[in-house]
Amino acid sequence: xxxxxxxxxxxxxxxxxxxxxxxxxxxxxxxxxxxxxxxxxxxxxxxxxxxxxxxxxxxxxxxxxxxxxxxxxxxxxxxxxxxxxxxxxxxxxxxxxxxxxxxxxxxxxxxxx
Amino acid sequence: xxxxxxxxxxxxxxxxxxxxxxxxxxxxxxxxxxxxxxxxxxxxxxxxxxxxxxxxxxxxxxxxxxxxxxxxxxxxxxxxxxxxxxxxxxxxxxxxxxxxxxxxxxx
Numbered sequence: 001x002x003x004x005x006x007x008x009x010x011x012x013x014x015x016x017x018x019x020x021x022x023x024x025x026x027x028x029x030x031x032x033x034x035x036x037x038x039x040x041x042x043x044x045x046x047x048x049x050x051x052x053x054x055x056x057x058x059x060x061x062x063x064x065x066x067x068x069x070x071x072x073x074x075x076x077x078x079x080x081x082x083x084x085x086x087x088x089x090x091x092x093x094x095x096x097x098x099x100x101x102x103x104x105x106x107x108x109x110x111x112x113x
Numbered sequence: 114x115x116x117x118x119x120x121x122x123x124x125x126x127x128x129x130x131x132x133x134x135x136x137x138x139x140x141x142x143x144x145x146x147x148x149x150x151x152x153x154x155x156x157x158x159x160x161x162x163x164x165x166x167x168x169x170x171x172x173x174x175x176x177x178x179x180x181x182x183x184x185x186x187x188x189x190x191x192x193x194x195x196x197x198x199x200x201x202x203x204x205x206x207x208x209x210x211x212x213x214x215x216x217x218x219x220x
Contacts, residue, residue, distance in 0.1 A: 035210075042117070042200065042210035043157070058207065090156055101147075102208065104156035 001026050004105035006091050012111045013081040021076040021108050023091030031094045032074040033058075033102065034066065036087040043090065049074055081112045114139050115211075117203050122215035130191045134214045136184040136201030143205035146177055148186050151198045151213065160186075160199070191218045 004025045013019055025032065030051045035043040045058030049068040063085060065077040074093075078085060089108045094100040119136045126132050138146075146163035161168065163175040163184055174187040184201055196218045201211035 040212065042212040044210075045207055048207070101159045101162075104158070106156050107154075 003027065004091055004093055004103050006089075006105035006108050008108060009106070010109045010111075012113060013078075014113060015081060015083065017081050018077070018079050019081070019110075021078075021089055021091075021110075023074045023076065023105060024072050025074075025091075025093040025103070025105075026072065027093060027095070027103065028071060029093035029095050029103075030071070031096065031100075032068065033092045033094075034064070034074070034076045035090045035092065036060065036085075037090060037107075038087050046076065046089075078110075081110075083112050086110060086112045116140060116209045117201055117211040119199075119201050119211040119214045122198075122213075123217055124214065125217045125219060126191055127219055128191060128193060130218075131187065131189045132191055132216060133188075134186045134199055134201070134216075136186075136203075136211055138182050138184070138201075138203045138205075138209075140203070140205040140209075141179075141182060143182075143203045145204035146175075146184050147202040147204075147208075148173075148175060148184075149200040149202055149210075151200055153197075157200055157210075188216075191216075193218050193220065 007022045033048045034046040047066040049055045091105040092102040148160040149157040150160045151157040167176045172189045198213040
């Protein structure tokens with residue numbers, strides 16, 4: 001099993017550009033999550049999904065969108081990049097309820113200039 | 114008050130030392146508790162869950178005090194490879210991550 005994979009590893013965007021961060025898991029997990037981590041800070045939940053076709057907002061959803069058309073994939077979309085979105089983005093998955101162990105992808109480092 | 118608050122770091126300790134990290138949480142209805150480890154520029158990985166009775170995994174001991182809303186992690190006989198950031202994580206609906214405490218173990 002590859003676990004949770006994310007692409008790209010690193011990206012530089014100009015203000016106002018759009019991009020999609022890809023996340024795929026091969027563990028047949030129902031729950032998937034997107035977090036951002038700013039330097040010296042904890043992870044903040046952006047969006048999560050409890051299964052295909054179901055998504056919900058987390059703590060910091062503004063400026064982002066998600067979709068969950070399959071169990072495996074959970075892409076995160078940035079429509080109009082802003083410098084405040086410079087961060088490291090982690091995708092994670094867990095088998096069932098949110099209290100289960102979460103498995104994280106390697107992260108995407110995003111710089112918005 | 115932050116939902117999950119950890120000791121500010123960094124902790125710099127010599128090899129072989131015992132080090133303890135503390136974490137407090139604000140939601141008394143929280144149900145599950147974890148310690149995750151995050152190496153520099155890498156993803157967090159589960160270190161251990163924290164049970165009400167306390168639990169041990171080798172050199173690592175985790176304690177939970179529900180009355181005081183407090184979690185701790187004790188590392189005995191520190192190794193160089195223990196150098197990382199330790200994240201306290203609390204589940205009360207969703208997982209809430211603390212900001213992390215950095216540990217640096219020196220030779």
